[in-house]
Amino acid sequence: MTNLSPETTTGAPILTPVRRGRISGLRAVLPTWSPRLGVGLGLVAVIALFGIFGPLFVGDPDAIRDAGLAPPGHGHLLGLTQTGQDVFAQLAYATRGSLQIGLIVGVLATVLSAFFGVIGAYAGGAVDEVFSLFSNIMLVIPGLPLVIVIAGFVPPESRGAWTVALVLASTGWAASARVLRAQTLSLRNRDYVAAARVAGEKRWRVITVEILPNLLPLLASQFVFAVIAAILSEAGLSFLGLGASNSSTLGTMLYFAQNGFALQRDAWWWFVPPGLIIALFGCGLSLINFSIDEIINPKLRVAGRRRRAERPETREVAEVEDDVVLSVDHLDVVYRTATPVHAVKDVSFTLRRGEILGLAGESGCGKTTLAYAINRLHRPPAEVTAGAVVLHDRDGSDIDVPALEREELRAFRWDRLSMVFQGAMNALNPVTTVRSQLDDVLTTHRPDLPKAQRKAKCEEVLRLVGVDPARLGSYPHELSGGMRQRVMIAMALLLDPQVMIMDEPTTALDVVVQRGILKQILRLRDEFGIAVVLITHDLPLLLEIADRIAVMKDGEIVEFAAAERVYRSPSHPYTRTLLASFPSLTGERGAFLRDQALADGGVR
Amino acid sequence: MSYYLRKLAFYLVALWAALTLDFFILRLLPGNPVDVLLAKLAQRGGAPDPSVRRAYELLLGTHSDEPLWSQYVSYLDRLRHGDLGVSVSVFPAKVSDVIAQALPWTLVLVGIATLLSFVLGVGLGVIVGWKRGTWLDALVPGTTVLAAVPYFWLALLLAALLAGALGWFPLLGGYDVALDPGWNADFIGSAVYHGTLPALTIVVSSVGGWLLGMRNMMVSTGSEDYVLTAQAKGLRDGRVMLRYAARNAVLPSVAGFAISLGFVVSGSIVTEQVFAYPGIGSKLLQAVQNNDYALMQGIFLIITVAVLGANLVIDLLYGLIDARTRARA
Numbered sequence: 001m002t003n004l005s006p007e008t009t010t011g012a013p014i015l016t017p018v019r020r021g022r023i024s025g026l027r028a029v030l031p032t033w034s035p036r037l038g039v040g041l042g043l044v045a046v047i048a049l050f051g052i053f054g055p056l057f058v059g060d061p062d063a064i065r066d067a068g069l070a071p072p073g074h075g076h077l078l079g080l081t082q083t084g085q086d087v088f089a090q091l092a093y094a095t096r097g098s099l100q101i102g103l104i105v106g107v108l109a110t111v112l113s114a115f116f117g118v119i120g121a122y123a124g125g126a127v128d129e130v131f132s133l134f135s136n137i138m139l140v141i142p143g144l145p146l147v148i149v150i151a152g153f154v155p156p157e158s159r160g161a162w163t164v165a166l167v168l169a170s171t172g173w174a175a176s177a178r179v180l181r182a183q184t185l186s187l188r189n190r191d192y193v194a195a196a197r198v199a200g201e202k203r204w205r206v207i208t209v210e211i212l213p214n215l216l217p218l219l220a221s222q223f224v225f226a227v228i229a230a231i232l233s234e235a236g237l238s239f240l241g242l243g244a245s246n247s248s249t250l251g252t253m254l255y256f257a258q259n260g261f262a263l264q265r266d267a268w269w270w271f272v273p274p275g276l277i278i279a280l281f282g283c284g285l286s287l288i289n290f291s292i293d294e295i296i297n298p299k300l301r302v303a304g305r306r307r308r309a310e311r312p313e314t315r316e317v318a319e320v321e322d323d324v325v326l327s328v329d330h331l332d333v334v335y336r337t338a339t340p341v342h343a344v345k346d347v348s349f350t351l352r353r354g355e356i357l358g359l360a361g362e363s364g365c366g367k368t369t370l371a372y373a374i375n376r377l378h379r380p381p382a383e384v385t386a387g388a389v390v391l392h393d394r395d396g397s398d399i400d401v402p403a404l405e406r407e408e409l410r411a412f413r414w415d416r417l418s419m420v421f422q423g424a425m426n427a428l429n430p431v432t433t434v435r436s437q438l439d440d441v442l443t444t445h446r447p448d449l450p451k452a453q454r455k456a457k458c459e460e461v462l463r464l465v466g467v468d469p470a471r472l473g474s475y476p477h478e479l480s481g482g483m484r485q486r487v488m489i490a491m492a493l494l495l496d497p498q499v500m501i502m503d504e505p506t507t508a509l510d511v512v513v514q515r516g517i518l519k520q521i522l523r524l525r526d527e528f529g530i531a532v533v534l535i536t537h538d539l540p541l542l543l544e545i546a547d548r549i550a551v552m553k554d555g556e557i558v559e560f561a562a563a564e565r566v567y568r569s570p571s572h573p574y575t576r577t578l579l580a581s582f583p584s585l586t587g588e589r590g591a592f593l594r595d596q597a598l599a600d601g602g603v604r
Numbered sequence: 605m606s607y608y609l610r611k612l613a614f615y616l617v618a619l620w621a622a623l624t625l626d627f628f629i630l631r632l633l634p635g636n637p638v639d640v641l642l643a644k645l646a647q648r649g650g651a652p653d654p655s656v657r658r659a660y661e662l663l664l665g666t667h668s669d670e671p672l673w674s675q676y677v678s679y680l681d682r683l684r685h686g687d688l689g690v691s692v693s694v695f696p697a698k699v700s701d702v703i704a705q706a707l708p709w710t711l712v713l714v715g716i717a718t719l720l721s722f723v724l725g726v727g728l729g730v731i732v733g734w735k736r737g738t739w740l741d742a743l744v745p746g747t748t749v750l751a752a753v754p755y756f757w758l759a760l761l762l763a764a765l766l767a768g769a770l771g772w773f774p775l776l777g778g779y780d781v782a783l784d785p786g787w788n789a790d791f792i793g794s795a796v797y798h799g800t801l802p803a804l805t806i807v808v809s810s811v812g813g814w815l816l817g818m819r820n821m822m823v824s825t826g827s828e829d830y831v832l833t834a835q836a837k838g839l840r841d842g843r844v845m846l847r848y849a850a851r852n853a854v855l856p857s858v859a860g861f862a863i864s865l866g867f868v869v870s871g872s873i874v875t876e877q878v879f880a881y882p883g884i885g886s887k888l889l890q891a892v893q894n895n896d897y898a899l900m901q902g903i904f905l906i907i908t909v910a911v912l913g914a915n916l917v918i919d920l921l922y923g924l925i926d927a928r929t930r931a932r933a
Binding site for chain 2: 036133136137139140141144145146148149150175228232235236239240241242251254258263264271272274275278279280281282283285286287290293297300375377379380409410411412413414415418419421422426427428429430431432440441444445475477488491
């Protein structure tokens, strides 16, 4: 369901590729409207307008009056400085100065980081090595001390705004270059970029047309960061007395205020406003950046509502047949999004002990949602709106899953019903060993089990699925895909569950490994009598190993019958279409229906 | 090449780059700084004997008949012996002594404050990110305001409030000057008392960044399959949060911690200026204001080496907490 790129764990943000169509591309680059964005844009706009037009309307900021440190009022909106200069007038000019520096440094730093990050990563090879080494060195050499040393060497008379801006830009681009590099590397390997290259597009064209548009949100966010950082650094530098000479920025204002003992003399109107403007401007930019971040990483956008879902309405439970271990009755799951999606509609089925129940259907038909809802693993905005899930325990009691309290649900999971997820690549925790991931199931569910027995149990389940117990000490990345899936199955066996839900356990594995794993599933069923719900889009596979098959379409089960009957006389037209779409071994599409070869034999 | 060797090689190259940068910056000085320096020295009662002049000429590379490369070699050679020259502003103290005296103050103050801020920010970020959709989300915009406030402005306001108006903390200095520096309870107590407010300002202004970064990573890892698996396994919520989500989400923050060390040192310069703290940052400013090139060069070098060393330690640590890093190299 959620196949994430490995970049997540290495720090690079995940960027959803912008579609190639111009209009949809543009829309994807623009942030969605939110109150946060509104406040941010408002703050930035007001302060920018003040900086641009303010100086036109205020008087001479350097005019000296003989009423030093007069408080606000009396014709001076924000009072006077020590030497009787109008604080408001100074503020207007200083804001302009700070914005100028911020803008210049922002542009310069972004250009530098784009050059070293994007070009290097795209070119690859030696260029990348050199660029990346250079960025990394610039990154670890501390910036401000370098700036101070450089500023100290440049005599004050030749230390203009541009000098300061250049120094700040040249020491401030490296972190952003690293982020851009990581992102470019991941974009470069995306299919559509590879396709453009194979199609023989020119290198500059691939960079400007295929890569840059997708980097835009990230570039924008880095630019915003650079502007904030520049304004803050310039203020710091000016405060230390090392800023641009003959220039007026919020930093120099603070420098004079501090040296005039503004705070000690309670002249807050002199000291507070410049800092406040910086803070508000930075805050506004950060709020804008939040919205940009949500484009870069869409996961941040979906508001995770955590309200306690109401008890779904229960519908009349059908009479339980013999030997049923799990019954699902009239289950409804709705995604409460802007346009609600009814992902699972009135689904009912029963699972017998020791049975393999196949759940087939194309992607997006609601198979996985159904599997999650059974174990209450669905997350907002998905919500179970109606239906019952009952597990008929070995000891004769019935467990009403939707009614379980938090702690009861926790104890129920894995102990009675375990799951094997789609894509074992991501289902194992990448930073801990196989041992610890098997062991914590036992320490949680069987706290009384001594250590030696836990170890024995872990080794036993690994042997069951044909994995060498020596692999307990391995990390997931040291195992092959097939082995990881086996480890997941072993993990699912740890507590002798009565039901195992397997969601596409063999997709993304090669055919030989696939066969091996299916064989294992059949053996487990035969040996332990575990009931298995096997979810897959691969109908022929289910025909081979499942006892009964449910076919799902648009959230509904349209066909539910013994495998044999589904194969010989499918009742729903969709099942027939599905069967007809698989080619037989002879390669003819549709021939599968007529081909009898696979009916018996299976994989045993 | 193994992961560790690669890292070591990188830091050696970075160190060399920093040393070289340091060497050339001094050579780019306009005019004839040696005469300026010697005049200054004479004003302070220093004896401008030829050996001192020679030392400065070597340092600054002026009036020297030596070719550049041989100056460079002798510069590296002097560094190898720990010879950083003689300070002008605190003549005749050796630069290395000045640094040795100031460095512990900065290391302890900034080190503790940064660590506190990191632990606090990451810890809060884990909880805020995990309990997403609750009232805790309201903390997030607050952190941006803190991150956008100029540090020194906030520090001065806090100082005016907590030290000035309320009188809870001393306003300036690293210890009570009436006491003799040494390893006794009085002095250490005084140093801790003086360091609390500066440390507090550092924590307040930097904790938001860690919180936000960690929170965003927690949100991302929260939807990873292994977190879902952990929940399906029926593990306790606390364990899923820490062992599965946070354990993965913290990796970028640890990497970020290394990068931030450079900024930390930078921040300390301003901190020390605000609180007149007797650390390496105020010495650097003092050196800049007095054209004390040797001290400037020395301090820049020490800061760079310290940051590189800390980065190396964190990189090695990173290899320990994420096994994949070792495999990839």
